[in-house]
Amino acid sequence: MSTAATNTAPGRTIGVEADPAALGFDPARLARVDDHFRRYVDDGRLAGWQTVVARRGQVVHASEYGMADEEAGLAVASDTRWRIYSMTKPITSVAALMLWERGELELTDPISRWLPAFAEPQVYVKGSATAPLTMPSPEPIRVWHLLTHTAGLTYGFHHAHPVDELYRARGFEWGVPDGMDLAACVDAWAAMPLVHTPGTEWNYSHATDVLGRLVEVVSGQSLDTFLQTEILDPLGMTSTGFASDDPSRTAALYALGPGRRRVRSDAMGEGFLRPPTWLSGGGGMVSTAADYHRFTQMLARGGELDGVRLLGSRTVAYMGRNHLPGGQDLEQVGRPLFAEMPFHGVGFGLGVSVVLDPAAYRTLASAGEMAWGGAASTAFWVDPVEEVTALFLTQLLPSSAYPIRSQMRSLVYQALVD
Numbered sequence: 001m002s003t004a005a006t007n008t009a010p011g012r013t014i015g016v017e018a019d020p021a022a023l024g025f026d027p028a029r030l031a032r033v034d035d036h037f038r039r040y041v042d043d044g045r046l047a048g049w050q051t052v053v054a055r056r057g058q059v060v061h062a063s064e065y066g067m068a069d070e071e072a073g074l075a076v077a078s079d080t081r082w083r084i085y086s087m088t089k090p091i092t093s094v095a096a097l098m099l100w101e102r103g104e105l106e107l108t109d110p111i112s113r114w115l116p117a118f119a120e121p122q123v124y125v126k127g128s129a130t131a132p133l134t135m136p137s138p139e140p141i142r143v144w145h146l147l148t149h150t151a152g153l154t155y156g157f158h159h160a161h162p163v164d165e166l167y168r169a170r171g172f173e174w175g176v177p178d179g180m181d182l183a184a185c186v187d188a189w190a191a192m193p194l195v196h197t198p199g200t201e202w203n204y205s206h207a208t209d210v211l212g213r214l215v216e217v218v219s220g221q222s223l224d225t226f227l228q229t230e231i232l233d234p235l236g237m238t239s240t241g242f243a244s245d246d247p248s249r250t251a252a253l254y255a256l257g258p259g260r261r262r263v264r265s266d267a268m269g270e271g272f273l274r275p276p277t278w279l280s281g282g283g284g285m286v287s288t289a290a291d292y293h294r295f296t297q298m299l300a301r302g303g304e305l306d307g308v309r310l311l312g313s314r315t316v317a318y319m320g321r322n323h324l325p326g327g328q329d330l331e332q333v334g335r336p337l338f339a340e341m342p343f344h345g346v347g348f349g350l351g352v353s354v355v356l357d358p359a360a361y362r363t364l365a366s367a368g369e370m371a372w373g374g375a376a377s378t379a380f381w382v383d384p385v386e387e388v389t390a391l392f393l394t395q396l397l398p399s400s401a402y403p404i405r406s407q408m409r410s411l412v413y414q415a416l417v418d
Helices: 032-042 086-101 143-148 162-169 182-190 207-219 223-235 266-273 289-300 313-319 404-413
Strands: 048-055 058-069 082-085 122-127 132-136 254-256 262-264 285-287 346-348 353-355 370-373 379-383 388-393
Touching: 032 048, 032 058, 032 404, 048 289, 082 086, 086 143, 086 207, 086 223, 086 285, 086 289, 086 313, 086 370, 122 162, 132 162, 143 207, 182 207, 207 223, 223 289, 289 379, 289 388, 379 404, 388 404
Parallel strands: none
Antiparallel strands: 048 058, 048 388, 082 285, 122 132, 254 262, 346 353, 353 370, 370 379, 379 388
16 A cells, blocks of 8 residues: 555544545545434434545545434444444454564464463364364464464354353353453363364454463463553554543444344343453444544554554565465355354455455455454455545444445445546
8 A cells, every 4th residue: 555644643533535536436425324324313214323434544434323222312423432342353463463473472382382271272173062072173273273263162142052052151252251451362262173174164253362362471460461561552542442531522332132123132232331350352442433433554564554563564464364274265174253244255354354356245345444443343354456545434243234334335435437
């Protein structure tokens, strides 16, 4: 991407910085983004949302609509705080890659070097969750397995495998047992069977949470301290953290309820409003559009923003290559992820998805696009070909409720006419 600097100051608001037409967008067609997603609010599917579209480091579209907290009468504002859930994963992945660049670890290192509970992993073979047959893993879990979700770990909320059920039985579904810190969680996951031999398949999982613990042990700092001092402060991400810095400006969390009606989900959302007992590098952060835009710009510029370099440009390029076994895509080597969007033609890099074949993807995109989203229907992407970055922020569980991500892509790219 271009190395032109972004004009977004390290702050809590964001706005348009450049004429869309000067950067290849048809302004009337770009307005379709808002026209389309307003209907989501007007008919009750979403309470509110926020969008940001940038090209060559300049914001060409920034908008918000609807309510951040419908019951409290709080409208979405430029500085609304959002639970970003799994959009935390790329941040934690960058932290691990920073340690890699410093020679503190190798991607091929067995994680048992720092996390001894993983010294003798067992792999599920057959049987029920209550009586699983396992075998010793022929391959250790390595650092790159955590970065690529090929470690064999899982999530309890998948409801797709006996090991998922085992996680739920031990209190790991959408949260963790009361009082457990990250170290205790990691030890508990290490004691359960792997879904598959490390490196052979892709399975979305607590792998990035384990990676966060690895960052702690290798760096000698808690994960929140490392992220704050090494990533958030340097990038000026002043409103991002493991608890909202301003609960009064934090959007309410909603979920799709019976009859596909949207219902408030305070029980799920309140944990993001106070310091957590465990630091989830896989899904525990709150952020703002202005903050996460700065993170996307760092990736778009090859690891540097406003004179601050977190990663080398070659590392970011390596992060955006497909690391799945045999060069396969997610449909070939992994289980479908909540059916939130098709993954034909999409691989996985180091902490982000990677578009391999836009035609197979059946979605407007560019080969090499890095992206990911969160459980509450948030999403971002970084397109190195068109030099476009985009954000969509809202708060609706699950992310498969509506085809927001594919629609956002189509609406942005149909407006690009140069």
